Amino acid sequence: MAKEQKGMNGATEQVAEMRNGNFVIRREAILDKRGNQYVTSDGRLYFKYKLHGNLRGRKVVVDFSPKDKGGYLPLDLVFDVNPEAELDITDEVTEFNGRKQHRTVYTVNTVDENGVVWHCEVKPTGKSDVDLLTMLMNMVNMPVKPVEVTPETAA
Secondary structure, eight states: OOOEEEOTTSOEEESBOEETTEEEEEEEEOBOTTSOBOBOTTSOBOEEEEEEEEETTEEEEEEEEESSGGGHHHHHHHHHHOSEEEEEEEEEEEEETTEEEEEEEEEEEEEOTTSOEEEEEEEESSHHHHHHHHHHHHHTTOOOEEEEEOTTTOO
């Protein structure tokens, strides 16, 4: 259960849905004015990937998108298992020529009924999404996990 904060009326509100210490990302259909889901020219359905939270009594939404243009296929495979996935946030540290480089990595993970882990790298869609995510992380005191990466294995 996520940490709670006092709302404007004194009641406690959940900051964001969490599972196993990670935020939960939901896949939602993108609908047109008539309520029909948008479809690509090749017949795939359009979805958006969101983290819903609550900051200072206001509902906030952090949008996520695939890391690259071809990332929708692996992202759809992750969410075909379950319409919810855990967001894992790590700070990759790579040392190259004596300089350390940091890169924040956002990965969504689900586990299917056979225990197979499905994961895909995502990114917050805009700078404002990064800011909102940082605020949500600060509210629940979530640390970013550092991971050392050797230059040979870095992609």
